[in-house]
Amino acid sequence: MLSTTQYAWGAYHEFPVLTSMKNPPPPLGQKGHFLIKITAGPSFPVASLANYVRNPNSIPPDEVVNYTNIFLRMAPMSTHAFRGNNFYVDQGSRVFDDWLMLRRGFFQSVRATVTGPMINMDITSTLFWIKRPLMDTVISLLRLSDHRALSRLDDRQLHTLNRLLRGVRVVPLHRPNAAPKVIRGFDKRGADGIRLDGNGVTVEDYIHEKYNKRLSYPKYLCVSLSNDQQNMLPIELLAIDKNQFFDLKKLQNPVWDKQIRTFAMVKPSERLRITNTGPELMQHAQSDYMIRAGIRVNPAPMLLAARSIRPVPVAYANGQSVPRFGAWKNQKFYKAMSIKFWAVIVLDHQAPAPVVKSFISRLVSAMERCGIRVLDQTPTLYPKDARQDITQLLDHVKADLMRRFKEPPSLLVIVTPGEADWYTEVKRLGDITLGIPTQHVLSSKALKEDRGSAEYCENVALKINVKMGGVNFVPHPDAISWIRNGDPLMVVGADTSHPKPREEFKPTIAAIAFSVDREVSKYNGLVTIQKGRQEIIANIVMMLKTAITTFKAQNRVAPKRILFYRDGVGEGMYAEVANSELQGIRQAFKDLNEAQPKITFIIVGKRHHLRFYPDKRDEDRSGNANPGLVIDNTITSPIHDDFYLLSHQGIIGTSRPMHAVPIHDENGLTSDMYTVTAFPLCRRLFLSRLQGLTFAMTHNYQRATRSVSIPAPIYYADVSVHCTRLVPSHSLCRSCAVTNALGSTLIHRLTSPRRPQAPADHPRRLSSTSKLSVRLQRVCVT
Incomplete structure (x- = not known):
């Protein structure tokens, strides 16, 4: 209760409110007769x-x-x-x-x-x-031919009604002024077959006696409006109340x-x-x-001024490719792998063998164009027998290949019509049980021989090379020179995935993805589970110790610098999450007797409602701003050195920029400013090192030849979470970890004053002129 004026009764007041229509009215304090107390806040x-x-x-x-x-x-x-x-x-x-x-x-x-x-x-x-009669809603929902079917609903239909309509408010049509009630369930019996406890009177007779109302459809199902099923009304006497949200979690179509x-x-x-x-x-x-x-x-x-960073070139084995509208052309992979022998499993019964073999030929050609050595040009086809389940089929494939080649295959390609259940089962069996990389292809796309076939096969080759341990491309050395030329650095992406509402007994999945190479383009994943809805990563120490050990094994030295991107944190938990996880990172290095690294901790958010609308001259083909748009003024926080970055091309709808909030920075990335040339105004502008690096990190997601909307390590952390969901829930424990190759002084900035701006005489440390260039543009923000 809020008021802009002082009430006459002062700091405290109480008064009775009677809502009951009974005569005499119930005593004060009982249902229908309330005592309202107001205390000034x-x-x-x-x-x-x-x-x-x-x-x-x-x-x-x-x-x-x-x-x-x-x-x-x-x-x-x-x-x-x-x-x-x-x-x-x-x-x-x-x-x-x-x-x-x-x-x-x-x-x-x-x-x-x-x-x-x-x-x-x-x-x-x-x-x-x-808002309409409940009977009309049920007929439409169940797709009944006419209303007479309401007298003979089966258990499956009744289950559908209970699942969708339980909890929905309804109003009684025979009592216009009555308060809305909530549906508790449905009963297949009609009003003429349900007897009220005590007197044996049916619901039909009670309504006639009480309200002088004759039912038109006494044999149609009834609705329970109380948990004890003592308040039953025929469906014809109820209507859906206005302004009610539909629970989107119930969508199964x-x-x-x-x-x-x-x-x-x-x-x-x-x-x-x-x-x-x-x-x-x-x-x-x-x-x-x-x-x-x-x-x-x-x-x-x-209306505010923004800057647009030029696209970051990506390096391949045979040269470089410059993005245009956030995408670039594929070339020979930076580090292409070899496939010794492999197999193709066909789950689509309508896919003819000659058509599948034609696809395999196109896929082999695409992989070789990208640099992958395919030693087995004609892999064995294994069509699924109608009597086999997936487990039997994969066991048979592995046993047959082991008998012929004395070792498991390098890869299994699965041709599927797209059933989600098959995808989950094959991934679980292949990646976890059998330990063999699997690649799904949709028969509707793979078996078409049209203009898009070659591009589809190259996209499949991208995923296969990463799963085999390769690297498709890396950001151009100039874009990540600060990473390559300094002390060893590990980039970490972290995320937590919480159970859905009403799944309070399920755990939260916490994942990190960490780089293991100098080009920060090859990542490993680590996943643990913890108490449901816990945002702070509980096992951060254990996970970082594994990451440090893995990094040292591949680089002969532990990382001296950490660039930590954290996703999924609400504004109210910035301080708590950063404090705990920064301490965990330091503890991991201490436990391993390694020197403490310089840490930069950035929270990245996408669940916000800020949208940017460019001038006509600055928009892309979809009407969105071009990738590389940076805004770090006017609308940013008075506390943090945050910025908004639109790093990807908008395809459908309106693009949403990432919001990057540096919480802790020992590497000086927020104060180390590029001097860059702006065109067409030929002015010198400032771009923080962190902004340039974050943009570059959106160009090394190995599964697509386009920049993505958040730094790649966060995407890989999400992939790790998805892989964990394939593990049966009974196999998980709170102390277990799932690994996969993917392909308070610590937060003093939270209490620092409003950050300084960057005028021409900016007092921050300046670096030499960067090869990145930006240009000014105007955007509209809502």
Whole structure:
């Protein structure tokens, strides 16, 4: 409860509220007759917000942002469906599968920046139940031919109803003023077959006697509105209540999922147009709360200057390739491997053997173009027998190849129609049980002989070479000169993956991926499990000790510098996570009697709502900004040396930049500034060493010939998590680790004052002119 004026009753007041319609009314304190107590909370001086607006150099207290967010939310909360900071409107909605509705909404949140408070606004979308009679919803949901089928539902249909509709609010149609009730379950029996306890009266008779209502369909199923099933109503007397979110976790239809994603993917120009309608719909200028608090909002999106880093060339064995629009042409791999002998398993019963052999020939040609030596040009084909399960087939393949070649195969290529269950089972058996690398190919793509066939085969070759231990490409030496020319450095990516809601007994999976080569392009993965929903990596010491030992075994020296990219951390946990994991890194070196390294700890986030919209002259083919866009001013934190980097090409929808927040920096990467030449203005600009290195680290993800949206080691940590999900849950324990070759003073910056800007006479340490170049451009941000 929030007020901009002092209430007459002062600091405390209590009063009764009667909601019961009974006569006589129930005593005070019982159901339907409540005692409301109001106690005054802490007051918020609105002047502190004005002080922050006038003096952005000051660090605002958390209360400034929190209370301003409350003022901002009050008006739309009273008129729109909302969840958290997301408010949903009717404009632009779309009926989805006849019983659900896709609705757009607006995300809005006040953020403290180096230039003062800013409202971050973006669009969002989700599914709602359509307000309609429950009987019509059930008929559409179960795809029944007519309503008479409601009298003979089977157990499978009843299970579907309980899974989707349990917990949904409904309103009784025969009692217009009654409060909504929650569905607890369904009963196949009709109202004429369910008798109320005590008097033997059926539900049908009770409704007729109590409400003088004759049922039209007394044999149709009933709905339980209480846990003890004592409150039962016929389905014909209920309707879905308004403004109810559909639980997206209940989606089990890939077609639905694709349609929802398509609805949510909006081109940049359209996304900006819709977002610009948000301030009016959210009543920024009309809200009494905002007006009384003296808060005014500029509805126009912010215009600010950005820099665009030139693409980072990637090196191959026979030269280099320069990215264009974030992608580049494949060449001979930097370190190509050899395939001694291999096999092809065909799970698609409709794939003819001659067509599969033609694909194998194209795949062999693609691998050899990329530099892979294929000693066995005609691998054996193993079609799946209809009577075999996957385990029997793979056991047979391995046994047959061991008998013929006296050693396991180098690779198994699986031709599959795309069933997810087969993919999971084959990966688990091949990668974990048999220890043989596996590569899936979709028959719908692999067996087509068209213009895209050669490109598809080269993409498969990329993945095969990495799984065999090779390196496809590396960032150009000039882009990572600070890494190559200094003391040995290990790049680490770390992430945690938590169980879904209602899976409280499942563990959190923590993973790291660490580089083992000088070009920071070859990574190993380490995974542990820990208590569910624990963000801090509990086994960081053990994992880092393994990483250090592996690095030393391959480089004859332990790393002297650590570049640690951490994903998945919310703003409120920056300090706690950084403190704990930095201490763990140091402890690992101490336990191994190694010299303490210089550590740079960066938190990378993607789950934010900031979007950048470039001028027409600066946009790519999709309407997004080109890869390499950097913003480290105006909208950044007043505390951290953070920056936003758009490193990948937008293909569909509006690109989301990464948000990099350096928490601890002993390597001087945030203060070591490049001097770079800007064009066409021929001015000298500043680019921090960390920004350039982070951009380069998005160009060494070995599975694609394009820059990616976050540094590659974080992607590899995510791959490690995915591999762990293939291990049966009963095989995991809290102390176990899964490895895979993939292919407080420590945080003093958290309490430091607002970071300095970078004018022409920047006082930070300057390096010699970099070969990277940038150019100025204007972007619009919401």
